[in-house]
Amino acid sequence: MIAAAAPSTATHCPYCALQCGMVLVRSGETVTVAARDFPTNKGGLCRKGWTSAELLTAPDRLTTPLMRTAKGEPLRAVGWDAALDRIAAEMQGIRKAYGADAVGIFGGGGLTNEKAYLLGKFARVGLGTATIDYNGRFCMASAAAAGQRAFGIDRGLPFPLVDIAGAEIILLVGANPAETMPPIMQHFEEQQRRGGRLIVVDPRRTATAATATLHLALSPGSDSALANGLLHIAIQDGLIDRDFIAARTEGFEPVRRVAAAYWPDRVERLTGVAERQLRRVAHMLGEAETAILLTARGPEQQSRGVDNLLAYINLFLALGHAGKIFCGFGSLTGQGNGQGGREHGQKADQLPGYRKLDDPADRAAVAKIWGVEPESLPRSGLSACELLDGLGPEGGIRALLVMGSNLAVSAPDGNRVRERLASLDLLVVADPFLSETAAMADIVLPVAQWAEEDGTMTNLEGRILRRRRALPPPPGVRTDAEIIASLAERLGRGTCFTAEPEEIFEEFARATAGGVADYAGISYDRIESPEGLYWPCPSTDHPGTPRLFLDRFGTKDGRAKFHPIEHQPPAEEPDREYPYFLTTGRIMSQYQSGTQTRRIAALNQIEPQPFVEIHPDVGRSLGCADGDLVRLRTRRGVSEFRARFEPSMRLDTLFVPFHWSGIGSANNLTNQALDPVSKIPEFKVCAVRIEAIVK
Ligand code: SF4
Numbered sequence: 036m037i038a039a040a041a042p043s044t045a046t047h048c049p050y051c052a053l054q055c056g057m058v059l060v061r062s063g064e065t066v067t068v069a070a071r072d073f074p075t076n077k078g079g080l081c082r083k084g085w086t087s088a089e090l091l092t093a094p095d096r097l098t099t100p101l102m103r104t105a106k107g108e109p110l111r112a113v114g115w116d117a118a119l120d121r122i123a124a125e126m127q128g129i130r131k132a133y134g135a136d137a138v139g140i141f142g143g144g145g146l147t148n149e150k151a152y153l154l155g156k157f158a159r160v161g162l163g164t165a166t167i168d169y170n171g172r173f174c175m176a177s178a179a180a181a182g183q184r185a186f187g188i189d190r191g192l193p194f195p196l197v198d199i200a201g202a203e204i205i206l207l208v209g210a211n212p213a214e215t216m217p218p219i220m221q222h223f224e225e226q227q228r229r230g231g232r233l234i235v236v237d238p239r240r241t242a243t244a245a246t247a248t249l250h251l252a253l254s255p256g257s258d259s260a261l262a263n264g265l266l267h268i269a270i271q272d273g274l275i276d277r278d279f280i281a282a283r284t285e286g287f288e289p290v291r292r293v294a295a296a297y298w299p300d301r302v303e304r305l306t307g308v309a310e311r312q313l314r315r316v317a318h319m320l321g322e323a324e325t326a327i328l329l330t331a332r333g334p335e336q337q338s339r340g341v342d343n344l345l346a347y348i349n350l351f352l353a354l355g356h357a358g359k360i361f362c363g364f365g366s367l368t369g370q371g372n373g374q375g376g377r378e379h380g381q382k383a384d385q386l387p388g389y390r391k392l393d394d395p396a397d398r399a400a401v402a403k404i405w406g407v408e409p410e411s412l413p414r415s416g417l418s419a420c421e422l423l424d425g426l427g428p429e430g431g432i433r434a435l436l437v438m439g440s441n442l443a444v445s446a447p448d449g450n451r452v453r454e455r456l457a458s459l460d461l462l463v464v465a466d467p468f469l470s471e472t473a474a475m476a477d478i479v480l481p482v483a484q485w486a487e488e489d490g491t492m493t494n495l496e497g498r499i500l501r502r503r504r505a506l507p508p509p510p511g512v513r514t515d516a517e518i519i520a521s522l523a524e525r526l527g528r529g530t531c532f533t534a535e536p537e538e539i540f541e542e543f544a545r546a547t548a549g550g551v552a553d554y555a556g557i558s559y560d561r562i563e564s565p566e567g568l569y570w571p572c573p574s575t576d577h578p579g580t581p582r583l584f585l586d587r588f589g590t591k592d593g594r595a596k597f598h599p600i601e602h603q604p605p606a607e608e609p610d611r612e613y614p615y616f617l618t619t620g621r622i623m624s625q626y627q628s629g630t631q632t633r634r635i636a637a638l639n640q641i642e643p644q645p646f647v648e649i650h651p652d653v654g655r656s657l658g659c660a661d662g663d664l665v666r667l668r669t670r671r672g673v674s675e676f677r678a679r680f681e682p683s684m685r686l687d688t689l690f691v692p693f694h695w696s697g698i699g700s701a702n703n704l705t706n707q708a709l710d711p712v713s714k715i716p717e718f719k720v721c722a723v724r725i726e727a728i729v730k
Contacts (some may be wrong), residue, residue, distance in 0.1 A: 172714060206326065462475060
């Protein structure tokens, strides 16, 4: 039953990082979504946004804590005190027996800034553990690392989305926004209306690639070879901007030497992209006055994800397409708060405002805000996949609190992850629904959804937005912040924590002061206007920073950095046993692990079951027809999907969306090979075999 609250509330969609503006309208027991003009979505919403209010009245919503008396026993309803008392007691017992780092936390990129901050603080102050990371490690880590290395600052887009329309050329690499965030396409359409051209780099001819001037269907895992090849041609044909390189960058010479070995016919062999296309793209980019490079998970979710991005950035720096209006590199952030979620302390090595746990000055600044001694703060911990590998008696992490993540479906090499989760002494999951991970838990805590609590989100542009409470949570449900504050109290740290969103925001804004992502000048009042504010915003009279890098880059000397990158193949390539590439991704009607969207009937009707996209010749070679059930097998697991024949697919590549669980889970198959810098797993490439299923 829905309790009384304001009849209409301007807020933002619960799903992706576009954070489309919407209005929630209440009428009696019913909540509906209305469009709202906002600069990112210009009044548009995708089907997920339009149907998102249905989540608020989903019949299987959890409204009471659930607990097992012992492993193997069923989950049963219990009171909040019983659940929280047991969590605190077991966490303390494990800490005493095995050390503070034996208790871990796993957060999410969909959590508000307030919650991401609070979770990081709870780990360091409440539990004193170094063991915390989050699912943004699966999404944005390579873009963040590459942005830091090349430009000294990681902000998904260092410019507002409206700048897309002003660029002559957009090079869009491994992104399919026409399906993943459709309203953003208005900006690309405007760019093309003004005479701009869109070049899409993607192994698949996606819905986005179909709208492009040119589509380069490179082979999975060959991004850095492609980027080096384009740079080779640009240098050979005199297209590079020597004045820009001299004035605003550092380190070009080693990159020039590396690029010299990527002659076009070699790059054609490595990437599958024809030499004439390479030349055409290099000239389109080199002859344009303005060009923007946008990447997404395609090049990023690879075991060389950071290298891939740095290679593309090298190309853009050499062409002088950075640090100017309508130019630059941006990564299209995926999760709702994928930007803010990676800034405020739920990462293994991080303190709020992009501060570093291993920096003495950063430790001292944040410890002062938290009222603790700097020496009491733990050091950096394990990254997400390393943390998951460490679960259980062998790895030493005996208890895990999961907030805003459905690891049992979203983590790579799912069979291994589920084994690890099952080996924990204590698994606690906070979720509005009995997700696949919650179903494995010893204790499940029912939490409020996006429209039931206040907070802020930082969208893909680095713009801080108000997410407003439109209605109270159902009776029996608590907010994540309330849970953290209650646990902190039971752990003897209650005075350090509040559950009030605005108070949390004010504290964390202070904790970011002087950091890279400086929110110190932002308050709830200042972002009441529909536009929000861009960080850095260091003082209350600062207007925010929509565009970074126009005068100088964020490095110490203000220069952007080149990085020489040699192409290296993915961790697993097709062979006789596993002869195809497998790549994974999202579809329009579902979102991430599907905990939310698989509960919406209208979305399930669009795409009712998992499928694998294959070239018809691949299907026919197995004796299969379109729609037949097929089995995919990798070195890690087996899954089954309906075959979908797609003539535009490469003959060597299969595509599977990752939104389903069980036998239709893509992540039963994926490879956990990690990028050495970002520690992102290689979701986008592995070797796979396909078999017909004889019934
Ligand atoms: Fe929501 Fe993203 Fe769709 Fe916009 S594009 S309505 S933010 S899911």
